[in-house]
Amino acid sequence: MAEALLRTHRLVKRFGGLIATDGVSIDVRDGELHALIGPNGAGKTTLIAQLSGQQRPDSGRVEFDGRDITALDMPARARRGLTRSFQITSVLPEFTALQNVALAVQAHAGHSFRFLANARRDRRLREPAFAGLELVGLGNRAQILASSLSHGERRQLEIAMALAGEPRLLLLDEPMAGMGPDESARMVDLLRSLKGQRGMLLVEHDMDAVFALADRISVLVYGRVIATGTAAEIRADPEVRQAYLGDDSGT
């Protein structure tokens, strides 16, 4: 069995009196797609934020590739290959789709203290960026400003940006939310094709997609992981059925 690429130890995050993350210890193995499910407000996004370095846990540790990265900020983690996408689309509205992805490529192509050469015409940035757009199905929208893309297209762009840096581990916060059925199906295919190549932690409400894709699933309720296991184990878990899956999972 593959080594854990990402591992947390008893992460805790409080917002005032609310405990959004309550002693969470989970791990994601190299090449594994680990799904994180749970009801609204369970603390999934808050957990992603602590894994990506956007928020600091109040206590606990995050390890990536065997190293303690709890003290690293978001850019430092991204450069080590731990990249996230956002539940609420976060792109650069004044830049074209291609430039958005090109910047993501640039972020992983060494430092950017280059002051004179034109980066917009740099093929080392443009070509991978274009390939990234094609991958998510935005190849024919490369020159459109991100602010002019449709909501669904911006969701696709969001994923293209997260993928462009060829991260070792992807944190995907509801990538399919806001996509049409065709776009969702395409995204499921894309994620399936990425399995085995990189680790993924996938937050998703679409249970069909989760059960189709996930190697393992963790269930988060009120900031606490109540179960981790394969799709079959999770389906069979009485606590999960009671707390979350409810009637629609069982027969």
Added chain:
Amino acid sequence: MRKILASLGTPRGLVVAVLLLAMALLPVIAQVLDQRYLLSVSTRIVIWSIAAAGLNIMLGYGGMVSFGHAVFWGIGGYAVGIFAHHGVHDGWLQWPVGIAAAMAWATLIGALSLRTRGVYFIMITLAFAQLVYYVAVGLEPYGADDGLNIAGRSQFSGLIDLRDRGQFYWLCFALMLATIWFCARLANSRFGLVVRGAKSNETRMAALGFPVFRYRLVAFAISGGFGGLSGLLLANHDAYISPAMMSWVKSGDLIVIVVLGGMGTVFGPLFGTIAFFVLEESLKPLMDMASKGTGEYWQIVFGPLLVLVALYARGGLDSLLGRGRARSRHRG
């Protein structure tokens, strides 16, 4: 070359070409018309637009409202003044020191201010500029409040004589062209795109892996460096320095110029500076003509004009010349 010729076909290209040609010939024009004052004002325009182009890197491309940029005029100016006061007129020494001091100060202010946002950032940059201002006011050996007359201009091994008004103008003009060229390159470089991306969406840039703070700090230093260069030239032009050259009013003028010309555009800082001086030079006498003594308050009329620009030309004067350069060429 072909690219330059092609750009003459656009309104912006044509306006810029005519403008730069006229500016290049200005010493000759001033001589023919026997207008020494015209040359003096033009020299100031050229010098100011260097500082404006520097501020544009921060304000226009980076979205960082530095409200203390005149401090770099002061640093550059005092570098020349203090050296000259001690009998050191060698420009090869004065200028690098002046620019390096401005960049160092910019780095220090940046390190302390760039973690803050919005009004806090404005207040900190302003506060540090005021600090230097009051230090200069207290500098008794260098004239304190009254400032300091500079006995001799910067010397460059006899290569150029800065006392010659024509030569000095051309030097300033060449430096302005170099500044504009550099800023245009910078804007589309990897570095420039990071600074612009951080203006557009800082969180996303950080999530992509860019340590945004470091890039902004370097942008601040570069921006301050151009301010220092501009200050060196200003001191040489006026043969005089005083704390007034870095008062907060001057910092405000620079912001107005950048906004008026068009933030985040290549030629906006130049357009803005020209418009600022033309309005100042024409409003003052006009208002004095209408009612004697009111010319001093030309900004009372200037203010509402700015509001009009803000309302009807949101991209500044540059936007009146049409949209940015052929961005849409590849659009599907």
